[in-house]
Amino acid sequence: MKNYQITEWCHHFIREHVKEGDLCIDATAGNGNDTKLLCELVGDTGKVIAFDIQHMAVEHTKKRLTEDGLLGRAEVHLDTHENMSQYVEKESVACITFNFGYLPGGDHALSTKKESSIVAIQNGLSLLKKGGIMSLCIYSGGDSGFEERDAILEELKQMDGKKYLVIVSTYYNRPNNPPIPVLIIKL
Ligand SMILES: C[S@@+](CC[C@H](N)C(=O)[O-])C[C@H]1O[C@@H](n2cnc3c(N)ncnc32)[C@H](O)[C@@H]1O
Numbered sequence: 001m002k003n004y005q006i007t008e009w010c011h012h013f014i015r016e017h018v019k020e021g022d023l024c025i026d027a028t029a030g031n032g033n034d035t036k037l038l039c040e041l042v043g044d045t046g047k048v049i050a051f052d053i054q055h056m057a058v059e060h061t062k063k064r065l066t067e068d069g070l071l072g073r074a075e076v077h078l079d080t081h082e083n084m085s086q087y088v089e090k091e092s093v094a095c096i097t098f099n100f101g102y103l104p105g106g107d108h109a110l111s112t113k114k115e116s117s118i119v120a121i122q123n124g125l126s127l128l129k130k131g132g133i134m135s136l137c138i139y140s141g142g143d144s145g146f147e148e149r150d151a152i153l154e155e156l157k158q159m160d161g162k163k164y165l166v167i168v169s170t171y172y173n174r175p176n177n178p179p180i181p182v183l184i185i186k187l
Contacts, residue, residue, distance in 0.1 A: 006179040007099065009169070010135040011037055013183055014095055017133050018042060022094035025127070026050040027081035027120055028112065031104070032061030034097040039070040048074045049088060051081045054110050057103050081120035085127060094132050096124045100148060101139040108143045114151035121155065125164065125186065134184040141177035149180065156182065163187055 001012050011034075018024060020043035026035040029050040038048040052058050058078045065071040077087070081098075098121070102111035124134055140149035156166050165185040171178035 006137045006181045007033065009181045010097070010137060010183070013133065014038070014097065014135060015041065018095045021045040023088060023092055024048045025084055025088070025093055025096040025124065027084065027096055027098045027124065028052060028100065029061040029076060030057050030099060030106075032064035034099060035061050035074060035076070036064055036068060036070060038095065038097065039065060039068075039073040042073060044073065046073060049084070050074060050076045051079050051084060052076075052103075053078070053080050054103055054106055056106055080116055082116050082123065084120065085123045088127055090126050091129045093124075093127045093129060096128065096132075096134045098124075098135070099137040100152075101137075101144050111144065112148060114148040117148055118151060118155050121152070125184070128186040130186055132186045134186075136180075136182035136184070138180040138182060139177075140180075146177075152182075153180075156184075159184075 001008055018041040022042045024038040024042055026038055029035050029052040035048055035050040042048060050061055058076050061076050065074055100112040102108040138149050138152055140146050159166055167183045169181045
């Protein structure tokens with residue numbers, strides 16, 4: 001691992017898990033960092049479906065993938081991640097990434113919201129195949145506030161332990177509401 005930032009922490013597990021030919025979803029495309037990683041991992045025979053509600057994010061992600069010659073492996077949709085089940089079959093997806101909050105340099109008012117985030121997580125879980133993973137980067141404080149973090153953590157606590165393994169990590173000795181990386185594995 002290059003560093004221990006939340007995204008790099010999640011990428012470590014994603015790299016371990018995603019294989020050539022897999023179908024993956026980036027639920028919050030933003031500037032395309034997660035979409036790019038997933039496209040690299042799925043290879044020419046796999047597919048990545050990415051979502052964002054911000055036009056700027058869709059454009060940034062497409063530009064990023066084009067520059068890296070990866071656009072052919074992806075579909076980038078201007079749509080809310082709540083609708084992801086309209087795009088893929090149930091139990092067909094190897095990995096779904098969520099990076100909540102707002103797009104750096106974008107409109108902070110268009111940050112993820114607890115209601116739609118919870119629906120999207122629930123829908124995403126039904127799309128994961130057995131052994132599939134979902135990674136969540138959860139932020140709080142500042143413009144993100146605490147509502148979304150609290151709602152997601154509560155939702156995770158309710159999840160059936162026979163169906164899902166939920167691992168919530170903490171930057172235990174960091175001040176100021178450090179981000180929370182989460183990994184969910186479908187059993
Ligand atoms: C922290 S950024 C994502 C960063 C991104 N993963 C990257 O690598 O750059 C959060 C993104 O979620 C998007 N977003 C907010 N609500 C959404 C929704 N309902 N569906 C899909 N994307 C949403 C925002 O527009 C923003 O671009």
